[in-house]
Amino acid sequence: MGTETETRAPSGESTLLTDLTDFFRTRPRLKKLAIAGPPYGVLIGFFLLPLVAMLVISFQEGQINGPWTLANYTNFLGSQTYLTVVWRTLVITVQVTVLVTVVGYTLAYSIVRFSRRATLLLLLVILPFWTSYIIRMYAWINILQSGGVLDSTLQLFSLPSVGLLYTQPAVMIGFTYVWLPLAVLPFYASLTNMDADLIEAAKDLGAGPIKTFFTVTLPMTKNGVITGVILVFIPTFGSFITPRLLGGTNNIMIGMVIENQFKSAFNWPFGAAIGIVISVVVVLLLVAGARGGGNLFGSSGGERT
Amino acid sequence: MSTDTAKPRSTGPVAAVERLVQNHGSSLARVAMVAVFAFLWVPIAVLVFMSFAEGGVLSFPPKELTLRWYFVFLENDTAIDAIITTLQVSLPTTLITVVLSTLIAYAVDRYVFPGRGALQLLATLPIVVPLVVTGVALVLFFGLIRPLIVLNGYPAVVIAHVVRTIPFATLVIIPTFLTFDRQLEEASKDLGADELQTFRQVTLPNVFPGIIAGGLLAFTLSFNEFVFTYFVKDSATTTLPVYIWNQIRYNVTPEVNVISVVFLLVAVTLVLVAVSLTRVDLLARR
Numbered sequence: 001m002g003t004e005t006e007t008r009a010p011s012g013e014s015t016l017l018t019d020l021t022d023f024f025r026t027r028p029r030l031k032k033l034a035i036a037g038p039p040y041g042v043l044i045g046f047f048l049l050p051l052v053a054m055l056v057i058s059f060q061e062g063q064i065n066g067p068w069t070l071a072n073y074t075n076f077l078g079s080q081t082y083l084t085v086v087w088r089t090l091v092i093t094v095q096v097t098v099l100v101t102v103v104g105y106t107l108a109y110s111i112v113r114f115s116r117r118a119t120l121l122l123l124l125v126i127l128p129f130w131t132s133y134i135i136r137m138y139a140w141i142n143i144l145q146s147g148g149v150l151d152s153t154l155q156l157f158s159l160p161s162v163g164l165l166y167t168q169p170a171v172m173i174g175f176t177y178v179w180l181p182l183a184v185l186p187f188y189a190s191l192t193n194m195d196a197d198l199i200e201a202a203k204d205l206g207a208g209p210i211k212t213f214f215t216v217t218l219p220m221t222k223n224g225v226i227t228g229v230i231l232v233f234i235p236t237f238g239s240f241i242t243p244r245l246l247g248g249t250n251n252i253m254i255g256m257v258i259e260n261q262f263k264s265a266f267n268w269p270f271g272a273a274i275g276i277v278i279s280v281v282v283v284l285l286l287v288a289g290a291r292g293g294g295n296l297f298g299s300s301g302g303e304r305t
Numbered sequence: 306m307s308t309d310t311a312k313p314r315s316t317g318p319v320a321a322v323e324r325l326v327q328n329h330g331s332s333l334a335r336v337a338m339v340a341v342f343a344f345l346w347v348p349i350a351v352l353v354f355m356s357f358a359e360g361g362v363l364s365f366p367p368k369e370l371t372l373r374w375y376f377v378f379l380e381n382d383t384a385i386d387a388i389i390t391t392l393q394v395s396l397p398t399t400l401i402t403v404v405l406s407t408l409i410a411y412a413v414d415r416y417v418f419p420g421r422g423a424l425q426l427l428a429t430l431p432i433v434v435p436l437v438v439t440g441v442a443l444v445l446f447f448g449l450i451r452p453l454i455v456l457n458g459y460p461a462v463v464i465a466h467v468v469r470t471i472p473f474a475t476l477v478i479i480p481t482f483l484t485f486d487r488q489l490e491e492a493s494k495d496l497g498a499d500e501l502q503t504f505r506q507v508t509l510p511n512v513f514p515g516i517i518a519g520g521l522l523a524f525t526l527s528f529n530e531f532v533f534t535y536f537v538k539d540s541a542t543t544t545l546p547v548y549i550w551n552q553i554r555y556n557v558t559p560e561v562n563v564i565s566v567v568f569l570l571v572a573v574t575l576v577l578v579a580v581s582l583t584r585v586d587l588l589a590r591r
């Protein structure tokens with residue numbers, strides 16, 4: 001063994017490593033475990049288990065390891081106040097999702113069909129996404145607050161000021177700003193992967209631009225649209241930063257209620273129960289999206305080229 | 306509008322729209338693009354502008370431009386401490402995430418094993434669970450295991466950041482492995498190298514740009530991360546986003562504009578480097 005490794009290993013190579021390689025070469029299953037094990041362990045230990053822990057704690061009363069109870073759920077689902085918050089959250093989320101989808105799709109379509117510098121433009125769309133969420137919200141506070149950039153600009157043209165901050169439109173603008181770059185990616189991907197000859201074919205067969213769009217382009221890019229919708233819907237539904245900073249007290253969303261339970265009310269199990277409710281909504285949506293043909297996990301899959 | 310076709314023109318609103326699209330499609334698209342790009346970049350421009358404004362917040366357009374707030378920022382120990390804390394979290398996070406994501410990519414690309422699909426799913430799943438849910442779940446989990454092991458403050462924040470960044474790094478690194486020509490490895494092995502040597506001298510140099518790009522994105526994300534940090538941190542671990550959050554909630558000073566600009570520069574630079582290392586269109590290829 002010793003002499004063999006010395007002849008195979010070039011000088012400077014540690015024999016320990018070589019021994020390790022030999023050890024694993026003869027034990028392929030152990031090698032797979034050594035490679036896939038660490039990431040598996042981290043993801044199960046610090047992502048899956050915490051979600052399970054949340055489920056368990058949501059059935060406890062008042063604190064971790066408190067007595068078992070269903071009260072967290074009955075209190076939440078039986079309260080008119082909380083159900084109103086859930087409903088408002090759902091309405092805002094749907095509005096934001098529609099808005100982002102329409103604007104994002106228009107943008108992606110324009111880039112794919114009408115520009116020669118698609119990669120550069122795509123980069124310009126994605127870059128803001130990589131800046132801090134808090135800072136992007138702060139920029140909009142500057143713009144929307146009464147006497148802020150928007151109002152000053154309106155004043156220059158002697159128009160009345162609007163003072164949008166702490167209104168629902170402010171929340172909508174904030175969400176749209178944050179998620180637009182994210183949604184454009186799957187739209188762009190599905191539009192570039194689509195066979196452009198189909199559009200020509202539709203036109204040759206006598207369909208006008210509108211008919212072509214609704215009978216060819218949109219159905220062909222359905223999966224990209226669904227993926228984009230999911231990517232916007234889920235984080236919006238759970239968000240607490242945007243409604244807190246831009247919406248104030250009149251536009252409370254469900255994420256803010258969770259934050260409140262953990263940061264000031266200190267009723268962790270109740271917060272956990274609300275977290276579970278959110279997760280259930282999200283899972284249902286994902287299942288619906290998957291059945292509709294969305295492709296959230298496709299980008300990490302794919303076969304070797 | 307002259308009719309240049311033999312067919313009589315159809316009338317009605319639909320036909321009018323169709324004609325509009327037919328004749329002015331590219332200009333409509335251009336208008337749409339300009340409008341959306343303005344929407345995306347004007348707020349960022351406003352921030353940069355405000356950081357030089359004499360009056361700090363609330364005066365637009367600024368009457369005088371100044372560098373004063375930049376100097377105030379440099380003398381602010383709390384802000385500088387927050388930056389140091391952020392780096393203390395982001396650098397280890399990046400290292401751990403890059404190693405784990407590379408292992409995931411290598412395993413998924415090379416081997417067929419039970420749970421291969423589950424590993425891919427697990428690596429992507431943190432993206433689709435709302436941040437507030439995962440953040441809260443981590444707090445509860447760390448609370449639950451407290452009798453066994455105490456994880457709070459700094460280690461908890463790093464662990465949370467690793468969970469947050471793995472999906473993005475994995476999404477960037479996996480394609481570089483998939484597009485790598487494995488015959489090069491065969492050649493290396495035929496020439497007598499063992500698997501480890503092959504990995505270090507053939508595979509790694511080839512997939513290295515993708516790994517660096519994944520690392521840069523992980524770093525950017527960790528540097529900007531707020532939600533997880535906000536929930537799992539203790540009072541000693543105040544990263545820059547948390548510091549800004551506190552500033553916005555309680556007492557806005559013009560320095561926040563400066564910090565925002567510093568932030569923007571760091572993020573944009575890193576992402577540009579990452580993009581130049583990988584091809585951005587790979588992200589859009591399914």
